[in-house]
Amino acid sequence: MRREQATRRDRSVPVRTCVGCGRRAPKQELVRFEAVDGVVREAVTPTGRGVYTCRDAECWDHAVEGRGFARSLRRPVAVEPELARLYTGVSHG
Numbered sequence: 001m002r003r004e005q006a007t008r009r010d011r012s013v014p015v016r017t018c019v020g021c022g023r024r025a026p027k028q029e030l031v032r033f034e035a036v037d038g039v040v041r042e043a044v045t046p047t048g049r050g051v052y053t054c055r056d057a058e059c060w061d062h063a064v065e066g067r068g069f070a071r072s073l074r075r076p077v078a079v080e081p082e083l084a085r086l087y088t089g090v091s092h093g
């Protein structure tokens with residue numbers, strides 16, 4: 001019954017939604033952000049409300065242009081364009 005074991009393990013993985021494309025993916029596949037004083041930055045604390053995107057510059061663009069961060073955080077936030085550096089050099093997997 002190896003197949004059942006695999007299924008159970010998959011279900012135990014925490015899943016989060018990318019605010020760029022809306023895809024649901026295991027937390028560890030995503031980049032986590034948080035808002036501090038109304039400014040979005042790369043999450044450094046494990047607590048608090050996080051926002052996630054895929055490790056994909058396209059999702060980042062969508063999240064910024066579609067205001068996915070503000071929507072997810074339920075408040076207006078500023079987004080530092082330099083955060084896009086987190087996605088440079090990342091190839092599509």
Ligand SMILES: [Zn+2]
Pocket residue numbers: 018019020021022023053054056059
């Ligand atoms: Zn995405």
